[in-house]
Amino acid sequence: MxxxxxxxxxxxxxxxxxxxxxxxxxxxxxxxxxxxxxxxxxxxxxxxxxxxxxxxxxxxxxxxxxxxxxxxxxxxxxxxxxxxxxxxxxxxxxxxxxxxxxxxxxxxxxxxxxxxxxxxxxxxxxxxxxxxxxxxxxxxxxxxxxxxxxxxxxxxxxxxxxxxxxxxxxxxxxxxxxxxxxxxxxxxxxxxxxxxxxxxxxxxxxxxxxxxxxxxxxxxxPRLADPADAGDTGDHDVQSVRIRSGIRALDDMLEDGLCAGSSTLVAGPTGTGKTLMGLHFVFQAVGQGDGAIIATMQEDPSQLERTASQFGWSVKDGNLTVMYRSPVDLNVDQWVYELLDTIETTGASRVLLDSLADLQAAAPDQIRFREYLYSLLHRSSRQGTSLMMTYELPELFGVSKISDVAASHMADNVVLLQYAGITGRMSRALTVLKTRAANHRSGVREFQITTEGIGLVPAQSLSDFVPGQGTPHV
CATH class of the missing domain: 3.40.50.300 (P-loop containing nucleotide triphosphate hydrolases)
Structure with missing residues (x-):
């Protein structure tokens, strides 16, 4: 030749x-x-x-x-x-x-x-x-x-x-x-x-x-399947720099904050505040003058603007890029390359992926989905881009596991949101299941959503948490 x-x-x-x-x-x-x-x-x-x-x-x-x-x-x-x-x-x-x-x-x-x-x-x-x-x-x-x-x-x-x-x-x-x-x-x-x-x-x-x-x-x-770096132990090479998540409830449970360039999975049933937690995450960067991206298949820009405005934010901020794609007829390969290109061109320090379940459903098979996810997390980590992913769990009550979600194994941090019954009333609860290369407080904590955002309920741990709704296995 x-x-x-x-x-x-x-x-x-x-x-x-x-x-x-x-x-x-x-x-x-x-x-x-x-x-x-x-x-x-x-x-x-x-x-x-x-x-x-x-x-x-x-x-x-x-x-x-x-x-x-x-x-x-x-x-x-x-x-x-x-x-x-x-x-x-x-x-x-x-x-x-x-x-x-x-x-x-x-x-x-x-x-x-x-x-x-x-x-x-x-x-x-x-x-x-x-x-x-x-x-x-x-x-x-x-x-x-x-x-x-x-x-x-x-x-x-x-x-x-x-x-x-x-x-x-x-x-x-x-x-x-x-x-x-x-x-x-x-x-x-x-x-x-x-x-x-x-x-x-x-x-x-x-x-x-x-x-x-x-x-x-x-x-x-081209098929996105990054090989592991030589000598890679399987863990992402996250940076030693710590950043605030922008989520009061989560920051209160993290002793050292999140690692810059790390990936965080937020899982829970519908209505528990996953997207809102993601908005806190990206607007923390926007408020510091950094670029951020919302890659969403759940809510279009007008819906996001309506939600964000209740907390004094706007998705029209010049430092924020909204990449909305309908989950109907979504080409995952095209989507991943568009996201990576947007991260590179905007220099975004944080990305919200809302939601991972839609991306998983659009993937041709589970093996390819894991390849997409691994490569996305690996490249984001190398670039120092912090990634938060939301994933909707089917159970409203009694969440017992999220181990069938590939991201729970690959993500550096895993946060579970769930519903709890406390003395006859419904409440939202937060648990930090995993933080790689950092410390966190264990346990299940009640949180509330107010006009100031997501915050833990003071002096309240779910000691009377309804049986069957305990901390799941990752």
Whole structure:
């Protein structure tokens, strides 16, 4: 291999370990509508120049006119480049009239005249039925691959192949790289996933990577799975600097405060004050002139503003960024990258993630959810960004465990909010279950929500806490 050539997408180049292999044969497979043609056109318009032109050959899958008409709706399509650095030709008639030998001869002639640096054949699989006899496709494939290998050009073969054809179709053995585009169904959700099955001469990111299609082409979100640092014991490398949480009730139970860059999980049933506790947390930073982010799937900005105004805050503060996304049709990969980018661009010192349950429900599976969470917590810790996450528990009473929540193991601090019955009345109770690298007061404490925020009830511990509602196991 002679280096790499960009795929036209920076994140996809990351997945490919630097881009597509130059002067190689790349096979792009996927069902109709997966984005193969968009992939191919994005690639040629990102690279083609008059000196290093691109040749786009259609066969009998889609008419050339349709490919061009749809291509013009894409933002990267440059009409001025057509006929100057990007050349289109329909091989359909030659294929119908003269079969595979005619195609081979025409491709040889086009290479001699155009001298392209890039060649696309769309669709390659559609040429299979035009083999004149059984076994005739292999000699054609051998001659075509030999011709392309002798000429310095990168070739992209596009086809509507299924996974089981990788073992059966001879072109997969010839290809230097194989990229699959597919749809993934999880419950009621459908998402798109890209996977590299093969890439000679270089490394690539294994596994599936989410992607989306738009007028800007294919946007890939590389699988977010940060490896542990060398010598990592599993604990986050939180800073030694202590910060106030901004929550009076919690600060009263923390002897040393929270570590800067640490992660805190606030879990509890509905109505216990989880979002309010998160607002205290971020507005503590805003009040100090620091940047903060509310990444919410629970309440839109108008709802947050209504709640915040009751305590003298405003989500319209210039130091606060509200990143609201509906949990309906949420692409978790896209969301995580948007959050990380927002943290970097704003320099936020604190982030409220409200709520973790919505993020968990949108994840394609539990393994991926844990990868997202680990990577998010790990990167936030490295940047010194303190993170608070809310998680809604299903039980209104008798909360006994939160161990099935991945964040309870990964988070540096775990705070439980719950309801308690005290001498015939309902009350809210707070328990600090865990503080990594810091001390805290144990026990279950009653708290109240007033116009001044969340505060502990003086001289009141829940000694008469209703049985069955004790401190759960983490």
């Amino acid at each position: 002679n280096g790499r050539i960009t795929s036209g997408s920076g994140p996809l180049d990351v997945v490919l370990g630097g881009g597509l292999p130059r002067d190689a044969i790349v096979l792009v497979m996927g069902a109709p509508g997966a984005g193969k043609t968009i992939f191919a056109q994005q690639w040629i318009f990102a690279n083609a120049t008059p000196e290093r032109s691109a040749l786009y050959l259609t066969t009998v899958s889609e008419p050339l006119e349709k490919v061009l008409r749809y291509g013009q709706t894409l933002s990267f399509f440059d009409p001025a480049a057509v006929g100057r650095s990007v050349w289109y030709e329909d091989l359909g008639r030659i294929l119908r009239d003269h079969g595979l030998p005619g195609v081979l001869e025409r491709v040889r002639e086009l290479i001699r005249v155009r001298k392209p640096a890039m060649i696309v054949i769309d669709s390659f699989k559609a040429m299979h039925p035009y083999a004149s006899r059984s076994g005739a496709f292999r000699p054609f494939l051998h001659d075509l691959a030999g011709m392309l290998s002798a000429f310095p050009a990168t070739s992209l073969w596009v086809g509507e192949y299924q996974d089981d054809e990788i073992q059966r179709s001879p072109e997969f053995a010839v290809a230097d790289a194989i990229i699959a585009l597919k749809s993934v169904h999880s419950a009621e959700r459908t998402s798109r996933a890209l996977q590299v099955h093969k890439l000679r001469g270089g490394g690539y990111l294994a596994g599936t990577h989410s992607y989306r299609l738009s007028e800007d082409g294919i946007t890939v979100y």
